[in-house]
Amino acid sequence: MSARVTVALRVNGRAYERVVESRRLLVDFLRHELQLHGTHVGCEQGVCGACTVLLDGEPVKSCLMLAPQAHGHSITTVEGLAGRGELHAVQQAFRDAHALQCGYCTPGFLLAAVALADHGVALEGAALREELAGNLCRCTGYQNIVEAIERYLRQAAGGRRDG
Amino acid sequence: MDKLPWLGASVKRKEDDRLLRGSGRFLDDVEETLALHLAIGRCPYPHARIRRIDAARALELSGVETVLIGEQVVARTEPITVLRPFPGSAPTVFHGMAHGVARYEGEPVVAVAAVDRYVAEDALELIDVDYEPLPHVITVEDALRPGAPQLHATVPGNVVVESTVRAGEPDKRLADAAVTVDGTFRINRVSGAPIETRGVIARWAEDTSTLELWASTQTPHLLRAQLAHCLRMDETDVRVIAPDVGGAFGLKIGVYPEDIIAALLAIDTRRPVKWIEDRTEFFRGAAHAREAVHALTIGADRDGALLVLRDRYLIDLGAYHGPLGPPLLTSIMLAGPYRLHDAEIHRRVVLTNKVPMGAYRGYGQAESNYVREVLVDRLARRLGQDPADFRRRNLLRPDELPFKNVSGATYDSGDYARGLERALSRVGYETFRTRQKAWRQQGRHVGVGMSCYVEFTGYPSSAFLGRTGARFGAYESVTLRMDRAGRAALSTGVSTFGQGTETTFAQMAASLLGLDPVDVAIHRGDSQGTPYSVGGFASRTMIAGAGAIEKAAGQIRDKMLRIAGHILDVDPAALEATAGMIRRRDDPSVQVSIQRVSEAAFLGHPLPPGEDPGLEATAYFDPPSSAFGYGTVVAQVEVDARSGEFALQRYILVHDCGTQVNPMIVEGQVQGAVAQGIAAALFEELVYDRETGQLVNGTMVDYFMPTAADLPAFELDHLETPSPVTPFGIKGVGEGGTIAAAAAITNAVCDALAPFGVDLDRLPVTAESIWRALAGARAKG
Numbered sequence: 056m057s058a059r060v061t062v063a064l065r066v067n068g069r070a071y072e073r074v075v076e077s078r079r080l081l082v083d084f085l086r087h088e089l090q091l092h093g094t095h096v097g098c099e100q101g102v103c104g105a106c107t108v109l110l111d112g113e114p115v116k117s118c119l120m121l122a123p124q125a126h127g128h129s130i131t132t133v134e135g136l137a138g139r140g141e142l143h144a145v146q147q148a149f150r151d152a153h154a155l156q157c158g159y160c161t162p163g164f165l166l167a168a169v170a171l172a173d174h175g176v177a178l179e180g181a182a183l184r185e186e187l188a189g190n191l192c193r194c195t196g197y198q199n200i201v202e203a204i205e206r207y208l209r210q211a212a213g214g215r216r217d218g
Numbered sequence: 219m220d221k222l223p224w225l226g227a228s229v230k231r232k233e234d235d236r237l238l239r240g241s242g243r244f245l246d247d248v249e250e251t252l253a254l255h256l257a258i259g260r261c262p263y264p265h266a267r268i269r270r271i272d273a274a275r276a277l278e279l280s281g282v283e284t285v286l287i288g289e290q291v292v293a294r295t296e297p298i299t300v301l302r303p304f305p306g307s308a309p310t311v312f313h314g315m316a317h318g319v320a321r322y323e324g325e326p327v328v329a330v331a332a333v334d335r336y337v338a339e340d341a342l343e344l345i346d347v348d349y350e351p352l353p354h355v356i357t358v359e360d361a362l363r364p365g366a367p368q369l370h371a372t373v374p375g376n377v378v379v380e381s382t383v384r385a386g387e388p389d390k391r392l393a394d395a396a397v398t399v400d401g402t403f404r405i406n407r408v409s410g411a412p413i414e415t416r417g418v419i420a421r422w423a424e425d426t427s428t429l430e431l432w433a434s435t436q437t438p439h440l441l442r443a444q445l446a447h448c449l450r451m452d453e454t455d456v457r458v459i460a461p462d463v464g465g466a467f468g469l470k471i472g473v474y475p476e477d478i479i480a481a482l483l484a485i486d487t488r489r490p491v492k493w494i495e496d497r498t499e500f501f502r503g504a505a506h507a508r509e510a511v512h513a514l515t516i517g518a519d520r521d522g523a524l525l526v527l528r529d530r531y532l533i534d535l536g537a538y539h540g541p542l543g544p545p546l547l548t549s550i551m552l553a554g555p556y557r558l559h560d561a562e563i564h565r566r567v568v569l570t571n572k573v574p575m576g577a578y579r580g581y582g583q584a585e586s587n588y589v590r591e592v593l594v595d596r597l598a599r600r601l602g603q604d605p606a607d608f609r610r611r612n613l614l615r616p617d618e619l620p621f622k623n624v625s626g627a628t629y630d631s632g633d634y635a636r637g638l639e640r641a642l643s644r645v646g647y648e649t650f651r652t653r654q655k656a657w658r659q660q661g662r663h664v665g666v667g668m669s670c671y672v673e674f675t676g677y678p679s680s681a682f683l684g685r686t687g688a689r690f691g692a693y694e695s696v697t698l699r700m701d702r703a704g705r706a707a708l709s710t711g712v713s714t715f716g717q718g719t720e721t722t723f724a725q726m727a728a729s730l731l732g733l734d735p736v737d738v739a740i741h742r743g744d745s746q747g748t749p750y751s752v753g754g755f756a757s758r759t760m761i762a763g764a765g766a767i768e769k770a771a772g773q774i775r776d777k778m779l780r781i782a783g784h785i786l787d788v789d790p791a792a793l794e795a796t797a798g799m800i801r802r803r804d805d806p807s808v809q810v811s812i813q814r815v816s817e818a819a820f821l822g823h824p825l826p827p828g829e830d831p832g833l834e835a836t837a838y839f840d841p842p843s844s845a846f847g848y849g850t851v852v853a854q855v856e857v858d859a860r861s862g863e864f865a866l867q868r869y870i871l872v873h874d875c876g877t878q879v880n881p882m883i884v885e886g887q888v889q890g891a892v893a894q895g896i897a898a899a900l901f902e903e904l905v906y907d908r909e910t911g912q913l914v915n916g917t918m919v920d921y922f923m924p925t926a927a928d929l930p931a932f933e934l935d936h937l938e939t940p941s942p943v944t945p946f947g948i949k950g951v952g953e954g955g956t957i958a959a960a961a962a963i964t965n966a967v968c969d970a971l972a973p974f975g976v977d978l979d980r981l982p983v984t985a986e987s988i989w990r991a992l993a994g995a996r997a998k999g
Contacts, residue, residue, distance in 0.1 A: 078336065092247035093240015095464070097413040098497040102918035105413055133240035146238040150230060153886045157716030158237025159244065159414045159464025181927070188925040191918075193413050193465050194716045195886060196893030197926040 062122045066091065067135030075122050082106040084122035085132060093133035093162050097191070104190030107163035108132050114170040114189075133162035136169070145169055145207045154203035156194030163190050168204045172211035179205045222729035223796075225946060228882035229735055231721045233714060242462040245417035245434040250490035253419070254283050256480060257338035258493070259328035259345055260502060261320035264354035264571035264911025265367065268320060268347060271328055275344040281337040283487055285345070286329045286479060288317030294482060295448045301440060301472050301541045302688045304567055307379045310370045312538035312574070314448065314478030319352070321369055321537035322571050323913055324502025326475050331483045331491055354571040354911040358511055358532040361568050369537060369569040378535060378567040383549050385624035386560030391526035395517025398526075399596045403589045404980040406903040407509035407534065410578045410894075411923055412715075414464020415495035416504055418477050420484035428455045429481055436466045437753030439711045440690055442745045444473035444541065449481055460713035460743035467894070468577030469505050470715070471755050472541025476503070501916035505576025506904055509534040510548070512589040522601050524612045527553060527561040527624070529589070533575070535567050540574040543567075545582025546686070547674055550625045552586040555634045555672040555848055556612045561624040571911055573904075577755060579894055580956035583673060588981065591669040591961030595968065596977065604651075605965065606642055609670055610635060629672055629846045630943045632874055638670055640935055641850040641872040650854075658973065663857045664867075665970025669961035673847040675757035675875075675950025680840050693840040694762035695749040698727060698770040700778075700833035702820045704798065704813030705737045708767070711751020712759050713743035716890075717952060718883040719759055725879055726764050730771035731778075732795030732812060749836050757950025758841075760879060765839030765945040773835040781815045784826040843943035847954050849873030851962035857970045862989030864967060866930050869896070871958070874937035876949030884951050885934060891955025892932050897924050899960035900982050975999060 097105035109131040136143040332338035353367040598608035680691035724738035782800035783790035801809035822831035854868040940947025
């Protein structure tokens with residue numbers, strides 16, 4: 056057993072406060088305390104990236120963090136990309152390029168891609184593949200994921216130039 | 219029938235919106251109130267007697283509800299049934315939990331149900347299990363030695379089955395052959411490794427006295443049948459629901475021990491019981507695949523006509539015969555796409571103290587393709603022929619099809635040589651050979667390798683499966699129902715695990731009913747409310763499902779035309795259903811909407827005299843034949859002849875899966891299968907230590923599933939020869955991409971290193987295995 060601590064944080068812009076065991080993983084906190092099931096668990100070994108969320112805008116593997124470590128921070132999960140409205144540009148790019156099959160790894164890839172765009176990184180080809188090596192997909196063979204993210208990053212870069 | 223409007227259209231997937239928003243519902247997203255959470259204690263030894271289990275301290279821990287041990291499981295359940303036994307197999311008694319003796323590292327020995335997983339795992343640490351380690355066997359060769367440890371009293375000598383397939387006069391042909399080559403090949407043990415692990419939630423429904431089981435499965439109905447049998451219940455009292463499944467690849471077929479454990483605990487505690495497999499458990503509990511050792515000989519005449527094939531192979535089954543177990547397709551497809559009449563195939567299925575083997579995408583076909591295609595290259599080299607020329611000469615021609623191969627499979631259609639030529643021209647084969655010489659003079663070792671395959675997709679009838687002892691059929695089924703708004707609801711027992719069935723089934727139904735695919739809602743994966751179904755595996759869903767949809771939609775369409783004819787006062791034979799309307803073929807202005815026709819069926823008026831209300835049909839379709847896809851892979855590699863390191867520079871696959879329902883989804887399926895083929899060829903291997911019997915690399919850190927950075931961009935090309943023996947000419951496509959990878963890459967490496975006379979004979983192909991082969995060749999040379 057471990058001590059119970061208060062975790063207060065913002066997720067997708069909304070403030071939450073919960074009292075949890077200090078050993079609670081951040082991903083379990085998001086999924087089972089906050090009922091945000093879009094963030095998935097694939098390995099709990101920090102390899103597959105299915106649990107990737109943004110912590111203050113940086114991609115992190117939420118299976119490798121304890122919930123209390125997120126205290127005071129701001130988190131974005133897949134639910135924060137579009138809500139129920141129109142798909143976010145990265146989601147649309149994935150749909151258009153058939154970049155998902157079972158969809159289990161998809162939220163992690165989406166957030167990894169958003170982090171790249173937010174940092175103004177416009178990679179393609181082999182360089183982008185290297186950048187995505189923190190997320191595993193077993194269904195697609197990656198080709199369509201790479202295409203979707205290339206398309207999205209180009210679009211995001213164009214948006215910044217226009218804006 | 220007119221051309222179907224949505225057949226062959228790259229319709230965007232119906233599944234995507236929810237999955238992209240994180241609104242998909244996977245197993246662990248199902249949160250039952252008051253659920254208990256399971257942690258399972260697993261045998262840490264490869265083989266051990268369980269002398270005593272002391273759970274007293276665990277039961278005192280706050281939050282622990284109960285503990286289950288193997289003695290209880292064995293007393294209360296039947297052993298796990300085999301869905302497709304290898305004919306003649308001796309039984310291995312496989313229970314939901316080990317009792318007395320555990321036979322592989324990872325076999326469930328004790329289970330704890332507690333208020334959450336954290337507490338359940340705390341409790342496991344408080345349970346003392348007194349083990350007496352027993353001698354173990356890790357390799358098939360060790361298992362066959364006289365005096366080897368025996369795994370099951372029912373299986374003397376650890377050989378579950380030994381049998382031979384013979385065609386023609388193999389001995390005579392071997393004697394006649396001008397040239398023969400042989401090789402012994404080791405195929406690696408790998409895992410399908412979906413990103414979502416397995417999981418189950420069992421709930422006893424007090425109100426109906428039924429068991430509900432949510433499971434991450436490809437086969438809800440088969441799981442229900444097996445589970446009911448194991449629990450000694452009637453199937454009607456068991457409901458299995460598959461939510462969104464996060465990848466499956468053959469690994470999620472049939473019942474697993476944990477399903478039985480969760481069900482028993484739900485029945486005992488009257489509370490929902492949830493078990494989510496963690497990745498450490500996954501590598502020690504979910505089916506492994508592929509591992510085999512082949513000793514293959516092939517022979518040809520002086521001109522290079524393939525005469526004969528003889529294979530003696532051993533399949534490493536692991537510790538039990540699971541629901542599927544060893545592949546039969548290894549033997550059935552060993553002859554491949556070649557003109558071959560004489561063969562002898564001898565197989566033994568052997569027990570070892572490892573995780574039980576199961577199905578994995580390409581099941582059996584990847585194995586036989588690898589050994590045959592690598593040896594074909596050696597035979598061509600021995601004959602002094604170009605490997606492409608050798609294949610050109612021996613590939614079956616379209617006018618030779620249908621062709622019954624040496625194992626009895628009947629190839630239906632295709633132009634195998636065309637696939638080969640297309641792939642060779644894509645790599646610029648003739649030019650490449652010229653350049654290769656120049657590169658060699660510069661000390662660069664670039665090689666091209668090819669591998670041709672023909673692929674068994676679907677099953678040739680339920681009767682065929684019955685003759686081979688299978689406990690399932692070849693059919694698929696749907697219920698189609700129109701609603702008052704003129705939309706269709708399609709119910710299928712096939713679950714959704716990435717294959718796009720929701721979209722392709724909707725395309726078929728929409729085409730046949732005159733609707734848009736968005737107007738076809740899909741209900742799937744729930745044994746309650748869907749007709750009996752076999753499930754999604756063996757590249758069979760689209761073939762069998764399309765036949766069922768054709769029949770059900772045909773019945774509904776005919777009835778809609780009759781009702782519309784009554785409303786319009788027109789002969790139904792003059793009407794057609796299209797774009798949401800029923801209209802006269804020769805005068806489209808005479809029309810009524812499908813919505814109004816559906817409403818009439820729902821209200822019961824106006825209807826033609828004698829017509830029953832409702833627009834609903836259930837249909838089953840049992841395919842009479844399998845359909846055979848085919849293709850060629852050409853791979854290009856450059857190898858460093860000092861270190862063995864190499865780069866996969868190009869990967870070309872030309873394939874033919876018959877009529878494509880949705881080309882976008884077909885392309886995605888092929889790309890994904892190619893990635894898994896390359897993964898098993900180059901990166902992945904479950905390694906057991908022979909001395910300790912332990913799995914050495916059972917984490918995602920140590921089992922090298924490829925990332926985006928590890929794979930090249932694939933070059934795909936499609937041929938489309940409709941099958942003459944299936945609905946709409948559809949052939950299966952899910953698995954083909956895995957089949958030819960290992961041989962193509964192996965052949966490319968050997969081609970690059972031809973000046974050194976290097977032969978490779980094991981998977982995966984790694985820098986180390988190449989370096990060792992180079993060292994061996996140098997020592998010989």
